[in-house]
Amino acid sequence: MFRNFKMVSKVVFGRGCFSQLGDILEGQRSGKNAVMVFLMDDVFESGPLKDRLPMKAEDLLIWVNVDDEPKTKYVDQLTTQVKKYMVAKHDHLPSGVIGIGGGSTMDLAKAVALMLTNEGSSADYQGWDLIKNPAVYHCAVPTLSGTGAEVSRTTVLTGPEKKLGLNSDHTVFDQIVLDPEMIADAPNPQRFYTGMDCYIHCVESLTGTYLNSFSQAYGEKSIELCREVFLTDTPDADDKLMMASYCGGMSIAYSQVGICHALSYGLAFVLGLHHGIGNSVVFDYLEDYYPEGVREFRKMMERQGIDLPRNLVSGLTDDQMDTMINVALVLEPLWENALGKDWKTIMTRDKIRELYLKM
Ligand code: NAD
Ligand code: ZN
Incomplete structure (x- = not known):
């Protein structure tokens, strides 16, 4: 269908x-x-x-x-x-x-x-x-x-x-x-974190198994605009970021997001971490899954002078960790988009725990 x-x-x-x-x-x-x-x-x-x-x-x-x-x-x-x-x-x-x-x-x-x-x-x-x-x-x-x-x-x-x-x-x-x-007066780091939500939408859409030409067309345009906004001194950065968000949203409308969003939902549910910052925290640990995207993301962070919060998960109880893993695992289409139909054999509870423990 x-x-x-x-x-x-x-x-x-x-x-x-x-x-x-x-x-x-x-x-x-x-x-x-x-x-x-x-x-x-x-x-x-x-x-x-x-x-x-x-x-x-x-x-x-x-x-x-x-x-x-x-x-x-x-x-x-x-x-x-x-x-x-x-x-x-x-x-x-x-x-x-x-x-x-x-x-x-x-x-x-x-x-x-x-x-x-x-x-x-x-x-x-x-x-x-x-x-x-x-x-x-x-x-x-x-x-x-x-x-x-x-x-x-x-x-x-x-x-x-x-x-x-x-x-x-x-x-x-x-x-x-x-x-x-x-959006002209939106301060950093909020502007950056919300912008990275868009960048991550594009990476997850463009590398996902659900990709199709509709999503690709919007995703490629959006990621190009994100690069201009966060890696160059482009004029009209606000106009471009606004259109990047629009196109990024259109891209995932016909595909899906992936691992970063699944893990970030868990962080939000248990720690109350906001979406943009949560995605940024998670994405920095996903080099194995999105190598090019994560490298470019780090360049953007450096250029924008952003320091990510660290050590967020170390104080959690076993119950909280389990809840976080449960929340992430419910999002089956996100995992399937990222890792294919056999994702359950790749992304086990232990693997998710291991990733969370780094954050
Ligand atoms: P936000 O709306 O949560 O706002 C973040 C902070 O920025 C707040 O303190 C807010 O008061 C402040 N703020 C907003 N505009 C400002 C401005 N111009 N100047 C100064 N401060 C400003 O941030 P967001 O990243 O845009 O949104 C995250 C939310 O969006 C989450 O709740 C997330 O679940 C949701 N979300 C929804 C969708 C969807 O498709 N519906 C997709 C992704 C995320
Ligand atoms: Zn998002």
Whole structure:
């Protein structure tokens, strides 16, 4: 069976295009109060960006905190907050949800848009195609580039039992606003770590057994842009990084990620390590599997003056180590993409433990 995947319906790209957001949303406003809900990363609470939000009187702005990566519990809480606001306005659903921030905030926006129209807890929908009803209109404005969350059909959530996305066609954004000025002030090392998420998407896609011409076309373009951004003094680095993220996301949409992502999910679940930094920590130990990619990654680190955190795993209990290995092993398609159909004979629990113990 070939994947028949949904893509983002509308894309606007270019420096300054954020100022068109008001006009874009105007066409989506409907219903009694035509409420738009803005979920904005609270890192912008003190800056000038909030004054540029195209908010109308009845709109709701929620500052979201992403010190921890999105949890199902937080999504449920935000959804309840929006529902209560709508009840207070004697209205039903908002006209849309707009996420402004990095991958975490974009994922929160996707998840809240889905949970406004699907009953129960978001934890009930962690998996593939479990979402029953279409989401309300949802739009993203990335302020960090690399995750590809702006184009993917998932929102990655940590639930009571697992870290797994709500994967569905309904998850995909209706609109994305790609304004390179939005990522201009993202500080290092965060900009680097999120950028490396993109670079690693490309390496894992391009070396995987699931590779096909669709994924290759996007993956090669994306990795070329990553090289320009992180290994040269290119003009328009923000524009290029934004497009690298987009293309990297498109590449894995039709293939899969690999070993680094599988191991990094384990680190995130047990240590709470964020995705970009977790991937970077893991990737540095995968020279046996991705020799060229890891060598180039180290050059990028050096050029960008990045020092990776070390010795993260030494204090863990046996139980925690087992959990980490379990979380990594659940991600079977990632292992199969990286190592082929017989991956279970290559990547044993002991082998995974050995890799984790280096980190
Ligand atoms: P993030 O959204 O977690 O943000 C990281 C930090 O950077 C936060 O402290 C945030 O407040 C801050 N930040 C964001 N934009 C900023 C800016 N312009 N200036 C200054 N600070 C800024 O980081 P991320 O790497 O973009 O996203 C990681 C998240 O994305 C994880 O939760 C991961 O699970 C998710 N993810 C999702 C997908 C998907 O397809 N849905 C894919 C990969 C990763
Ligand atoms: Zn990733």
